[in-house]
Amino acid sequence: MTKLTQRNYFTTKNQYLSNSKLKDYAKDKHYFYQKHVLGNIEQKKTDALFIGSAVDCWLTSGEKKFREKYYIVSRRTTNSPDYEFQLNQTMYDSVEKMCRKIESQTAYTQLRGFKAQQILQVDRKIGIFEGLCGIPDWFKVKDDHCIIVDLKTAENALQTKYHYKCLEYGYYQQQAMYRILVQANYPEVKIFEHRHLVVEKDPDGINNVFVYKLSEARVLEEVDEIEKLLLEIAEEKKFLPRNVSWDDVITIGEINEDF
Numbered sequence: 001m002t003k004l005t006q007r008n009y010f011t012t013k014n015q016y017l018s019n020s021k022l023k024d025y026a027k028d029k030h031y032f033y034q035k036h037v038l039g040n041i042e043q044k045k046t047d048a049l050f051i052g053s054a055v056d057c058w059l060t061s062g063e064k065k066f067r068e069k070y071y072i073v074s075r076r077t078t079n080s081p082d083y084e085f086q087l088n089q090t091m092y093d094s095v096e097k098m099c100r101k102i103e104s105q106t107a108y109t110q111l112r113g114f115k116a117q118q119i120l121q122v123d124r125k126i127g128i129f130e131g132l133c134g135i136p137d138w139f140k141v142k143d144d145h146c147i148i149v150d151l152k153t154a155e156n157a158l159q160t161k162y163h164y165k166c167l168e169y170g171y172y173q174q175q176a177m178y179r180i181l182v183q184a185n186y187p188e189v190k191i192f193e194h195r196h197l198v199v200e201k202d203p204d205g206i207n208n209v210f211v212y213k214l215s216e217a218r219v220l221e222e223v224d225e226i227e228k229l230l231l232e233i234a235e236e237k238k239f240l241p242r243n244v245s246w247d248d249v250i251t252i253g254e255i256n257e258d259f
Contacts, residue, residue, distance in 0.1 A: 001123045001130050001131070002014065002015065002016070002130060004016065004119050004121050004133055005119070006119070009119060009133070009135070010043075011039075012036065012037070012038070012039035014133065015037075015128070015129050015130045016121055016122075016129060016130050016131045016132055016133035017126060017129050017131070017132050017133070017230070017233070018132070018133050018134055018177070019134060019170065019173055019174045019177040021036050022173070022177070022226065022229055023170050023173070024036065025229065025233060026229065028241060028242050029236065029239045029240060029241070029242070030239050030240055030241040030242075031241075032239065033239035037128070037239075045084065047091065048153070048201075050084060050087070050091065051087075051091055051094060051095055051153065051201070052152075052153050053084065054066065054070055054087065054091075054095045055095055055098055055099055055102075055151065055153055055199070056117075056137060056151055057069060057070070058095065058099040059099055059102055059103070059108070059137075059151055060116040060117045060137055060138070060151070061116070061117065063099070066095075066099075069085050070085045070086075070087055070092070070095075071085065071086065071087070072087060072088065072089055072092050073086045073087070073088060074088070074089075075088075076088060094201065097205050097207055098153065098199045098201065098207050101199060101207040101209060102151075102197065102199050102209055105209050107197060107209070107211045108197065111138050111149060111197075113140060114138035114139060114140040114147075114149065115138065115139055115140065116137065116138050117135055117136075117137065118135070118136070118139070119133065119134075119135050120133065120134050120135070120136070120178070120181040120182065120185055121133040121181070122180070122181055122184040122185070124184075125234075126230050126233055126234045127233050127234040127235065127236060129233070132177070132180060132181060132184075132230075133181070134174075134177050134178050134181050136148050136149070136150060136178045136181075136182075137149060137150045137151045137197075138150075138151075139178070139182060141182070141186045141188075141189055143188070144188055144189055144190040144191055145189065145190075145191045145192075145193075146182050146186065146189045146191070146192050146193070147192075147193045147195060148175060148178045148179065148182065148192065148193070148194055148195065149195045149196070149197055150171070150174065150175070150178075150195070150196050150197070151196075151197050151198075151199075152171070152196050152197070152198045152199075153198070153199055153200075153201050154198055154199075154200055154201065155200065155201055155202070156200065157198040157199070157200045157208065157210045158210075159210075159212075162196075162198065162210070162212065166196075166214070171196070171214070172214060172215075172218050172219055172221075172222045173222040173225065173226065175194040175214055175219050175222070176219050176220070176222035176223040176225075176226055177226060178194075179192055179194070179219060179223060180223060180226065192216065192219075193213060193216075194213065194214040194216065194219050195211065195212065195213050195214065196210075196211070196212045196214065197209070197210075197211055198210045198211070198212065
């Protein structure tokens with residue numbers, strides 16, 4: 001089995017299934033295979049993802065580490081090997097403001113003593129894959145209790161809006177994967193808390209910070225869904241593109257629907 005490190009985690013040498021890989025599988029099996037097994041599809045990153053990664057770096061590894069890795073450029077060069085660490089002045093300032101705001105919060109100081117950005121892996125043969133993996137931003141195990149905290153950035157982090165963002169981006173599923181990984185590595189854990197530390201990205205530079213506890217019932221539902229998906233992946237041989245027929249038709253718009 002492969003020992004996952006920061007060097008090989010984001011390469012095709014990592015044949016462990018992460019939450020992001022499961023999301024790609026659910027999107028299209030063939031796309032998933034081309035991207036994560038053959039390495040024929042490059043990972044697409046938006047400015048929002050670059051900013052999120054930069055904020056993660058500062059707050060989980062420290063400001064010094066951030067300034068060593070990230071630098072300001074007048075124009076970002078997409079074919080540069082360190083493109084992901086290039087930030088224009090606006091992006092750099094935005095990262096700085098968000099990080100300073102989070103650092104000023106009591107909730108952030110309360111994360112002292114948590115493990116940060118630790119790779120978790122579980123050796124468990126799943127078809128052609130070696131197991132499961134993930135990198136929680138922070139987690140802490142004490143006796144039979146584990147708290148898992150993920151850092152998120154959002155345009156709007158108000159409660160109702162943020163719940164739908166969690167649904168859209170698979171954040172409940174992400175916490176479910178972390179739960180599975182922690183439970184496998186720390187079998188003494190019986191009680192989990194799933195939390196998000198969220199900072200808003202906004203043009204006024206207010207950068208409000210929110211703390212949320214994710215519903216355990218919803219996370220447990222996602223644990224069940226992940227296990228179903230893993231069974232499917234274990235049996236998958238061909239990874240063919242999606243194909244539908246009229247035998248698969250779904251009726252929508254029923255009057256008794258909630259939306």
